[in-house]
Amino acid sequence: METIDDQQRKLGFWGEGSKLFGIFIVNMLLTLITLGLYYPWARAATMKYLYQETEFEGSRFTFHGTGKEMFIGFIKALGIVLSLYLVLFLFMWIGNTLFTLLGILIFFTGMSLLTPIAIHGALRYRMSRTSWRGIHFGYRGNLSELIRICIIGFLLTLVTFGIYSFWFEMKVRRYLIQNIRFGNVQFSFRGDGTDWFGLNLAGYLLSIITLGIYSFWWMKDRLKFQFSNIRIHQDDSTIKVKTSFTGGNYFGLVIVNGILMVITLGLATPWIMIRNIKYIFDNIVLDGAFNPDALEQTEEDYRDATGDDLMDALDMGM
Amino acid sequence: MYEYEVKYYDGQSSRSRNAFLLLRDSHWQLIFRDENDEEQSTRWEIDQIKQNDMGSALNTFHYGDFPHQSVEIEDPTFIDDLKQKYPGLDFVNKNYHRVLTGGWKVMAGLVALTILLFALFAFVIAPNSAALIAGQIPRSFESKLGENGYQVFMTTAEEDAKRSLLVNRFAKQMDFDTDYPIRITVVESDEVNAFALPGGRIVLFSGLLDKMGSAEELAGLLGHEVGHVKHRHSIKAQMRSLSTYLFVSLLLSDVNGVTAVLMDNAKMLSNLSYSRKLEHLADEEALAVLQKNHISQSGLVDLFRTLQGEAGKEPEFLKFLSSHPLTQDRLDFAKKAAAKQRGEQENLELKAIWERIETEGKKESELPG
Ligand SMILES: [Zn+2]
Numbered sequence: 001m002e003t004i005d006d007q008q009r010k011l012g013f014w015g016e017g018s019k020l021f022g023i024f025i026v027n028m029l030l031t032l033i034t035l036g037l038y039y040p041w042a043r044a045a046t047m048k049y050l051y052q053e054t055e056f057e058g059s060r061f062t063f064h065g066t067g068k069e070m071f072i073g074f075i076k077a078l079g080i081v082l083s084l085y086l087v088l089f090l091f092m093w094i095g096n097t098l099f100t101l102l103g104i105l106i107f108f109t110g111m112s113l114l115t116p117i118a119i120h121g122a123l124r125y126r127m128s129r130t131s132w133r134g135i136h137f138g139y140r141g142n143l144s145e146l147i148r149i150c151i152i153g154f155l156l157t158l159v160t161f162g163i164y165s166f167w168f169e170m171k172v173r174r175y176l177i178q179n180i181r182f183g184n185v186q187f188s189f190r191g192d193g194t195d196w197f198g199l200n201l202a203g204y205l206l207s208i209i210t211l212g213i214y215s216f217w218w219m220k221d222r223l224k225f226q227f228s229n230i231r232i233h234q235d236d237s238t239i240k241v242k243t244s245f246t247g248g249n250y251f252g253l254v255i256v257n258g259i260l261m262v263i264t265l266g267l268a269t270p271w272i273m274i275r276n277i278k279y280i281f282d283n284i285v286l287d288g289a290f291n292p293d294a295l296e297q298t299e300e301d302y303r304d305a306t307g308d309d310l311m312d313a314l315d316m317g318m
Numbered sequence: 319m320y321e322y323e324v325k326y327y328d329g330q331s332s333r334s335r336n337a338f339l340l341l342r343d344s345h346w347q348l349i350f351r352d353e354n355d356e357e358q359s360t361r362w363e364i365d366q367i368k369q370n371d372m373g374s375a376l377n378t379f380h381y382g383d384f385p386h387q388s389v390e391i392e393d394p395t396f397i398d399d400l401k402q403k404y405p406g407l408d409f410v411n412k413n414y415h416r417v418l419t420g421g422w423k424v425m426a427g428l429v430a431l432t433i434l435l436f437a438l439f440a441f442v443i444a445p446n447s448a449a450l451i452a453g454q455i456p457r458s459f460e461s462k463l464g465e466n467g468y469q470v471f472m473t474t475a476e477e478d479a480k481r482s483l484l485v486n487r488f489a490k491q492m493d494f495d496t497d498y499p500i501r502i503t504v505v506e507s508d509e510v511n512a513f514a515l516p517g518g519r520i521v522l523f524s525g526l527l528d529k530m531g532s533a534e535e536l537a538g539l540l541g542h543e544v545g546h547v548k549h550r551h552s553i554k555a556q557m558r559s560l561s562t563y564l565f566v567s568l569l570l571s572d573v574n575g576v577t578a579v580l581m582d583n584a585k586m587l588s589n590l591s592y593s594r595k596l597e598h599l600a601d602e603e604a605l606a607v608l609q610k611n612h613i614s615q616s617g618l619v620d621l622f623r624t625l626q627g628e629a630g631k632e633p634e635f636l637k638f639l640s641s642h643p644l645t646q647d648r649l650d651f652a653k654k655a656a657a658k659q660r661g662e663q664e665n666l667e668l669k670a671i672w673e674r675i676e677t678e679g680k681k682e683s684e685l686p687g
Pocket residue numbers: 542546597600641642
């Protein structure tokens with residue numbers, strides 16, 4: 001198949017609020033009946049639905065994760081988090097100040113190491129379990145490298161009273177994205193900390209001056225930054241991500257979501273999730289030559305969901 | 319029959335091939351042309367075809383071990399055809415599929431069932447198991463818990479040592495019918511409030527003590543707080559909110575936002591009615607203690623009047639409202655009991671101590687600064 005420059009492609013999303021609602025109801029019911037044991041299966045089902053309704057070049061994505069894998073990961077993640085808490089409580093129970101401090105130290109060290117471990121594991125799992133036309137994604141990042149980035153970033157953030165966090169965040173994002181593979185397709189992220197910091201500082205100040213009205217434009221700028229700095233590389237061609245987020249359409253999204261949420265007492269959540277995904281997909285275009293038939297299977301299988309469940313336990317979203 | 323035009327992927331590359339899928343009794347057969355335009359056929363054994371998720375307009379089926387072969391089928395009747403051709407085999411997850419294709423009646427039934435189960439958990443199972451666990455907690459753990467809480471609280475509070483001593487002496491004169499060691503601490507604060515900790519500690523804010531007008535009123539308050547201690551209300555309430563918390567975050571976690579919203583409302587309702595119930599139990603205990611000590615139960619009525627007066631004036635009272643919700647019902651209940659009371663006697667000992675507490679309070683307020 002021939003590739004022509006100036007190609008534009010979009011991601012399509014066919015999910016329906018009513019179907020997602022149905023899945024949620026089944027999930028809730030089974031989770032209740034099984035006293036929570038069904039939870040990993042519930043999570044897998046939701047992901048499967050959202051993936052299978054996402055379309056690119058006429059083919060749907062597939063999430064291969066299973067409830068069983070996620071359950072095993074869930075148990076491991078639970079074990080890790082609980083044992084950290086156990087250490088904390090044991091040391092505090094002993095009662096003397098030295099032990100309490102030691103316990104807190106171990107707890108927070110463990111918790112802060114848990115973050116990169118969780119991100120690494122989750123990304124490996126999530127990528128490996130995602131396929132399109134039978135080709136699986138993969139994450140090739142190195143855990144010790146990620147931990148190194150996180151420790152340095154964390155310390156610099158501490159000594160700069162949080163200002164460095166913007167550079168830190170971009171560094172992590174660059175590292176994660178450049179290690180994602182999709183067959184022979186690679187990704188990269190071009191955003192740097194200085195731009196990210198400037199964008200957020202300006203957005204923050206303008207939002208204060210305009211009594212919050214500017215915040216919609218600020219959020220729009222953040223979304224745009226996060227997507228438009230992604231590059232997709234296939235062989236020699238580079239695909240850019242073009243966005244059409246505007247303050248106006250973001251405002252529309254948030255206001256309608258808010259109204260729906262309030263008048264339905266939260267029951268509209270599935271519809272709102274669908275609206276959010278559609279909003280993102282409607283406003284990004286992949287711009288550049290791409291051959292959808294030329295992807296080769298390059299990544300290996302990875303079935304350990306511990307990291308993914310840890311992310312869930314730590315309440316971090318992907 | 320049972321022939322479909324599909325897209326076939328071999329699991330090695332993303333190259334899309336048009337293929338024919340034939341549903342055979344023991345396998346699926348795929349016929350397609352390879353890159354040399356030669357006809358190829360591949361056979362999918364039924365038991366190695368991966369279950370599809372819940373059915374969509376465009377269905378993808380995967381086969382075998384990694385790397386999987388796959389096919390995409392757009393035929394709208396395909397899922398139904400599968401059911402006809404292979405009865406008893408589930409190519410799609412039937413739980414989800416049934417609900418998603420079952421129409422509004424199935425959905426409404428499930429919603430009702432979910433709400434029912436939900437209410438059962440939120441209002442019956444979670445609180446009762448909490449009460450059960452609270453009952454099992456050993457005394458030593460309870461006092462350790464109370465002591466810890468007390469130490470933390472006192473790091474930022476200032477004790478009125480003289481009045482603490484007097485109020486404790488006052489309490490010693492009363493029989494609370496409990497083997498919990500009752501220790502009262504008067505704390506300097508404008509707050510019109512008092513609270514009981516597990517294990518027997520009671521904290522009384524000077525703001526409330528200053529507003530009280532009689533020994534009977536103080537006796538009523540102590541009776542009420544000791545009631546909370548005796549019946550382990552603090553632990554029960556904590557266990558209850560812990561159990562609902564666990565119920566939310568562990569069992570249902572963030573399955574979705576719907577749950578969280580439902581749960582929040584249920585929790586608020588249930589906590590509100592629960593704290594009303596505990597207050598009523600503590601009031602009953604206070605009345606019993608007053609009766610046992612031959613103290614006039616109108617002390618409790620006076621206490622409620624003091625608090626009610628405060629409600630009109632000071633916003634701080636809102637705090638008392640939340641920790642001991644005061645309602646007209648409670649006042650009426652105390653009034654009714656007091657009207658029927660027999661056998662009350664003036665307790666000179668208590669009166670004497672009360673007068674010293676009052677003088678001490680006045681001295682305190684006259685102090686400069
Ligand atoms: Zn009370």
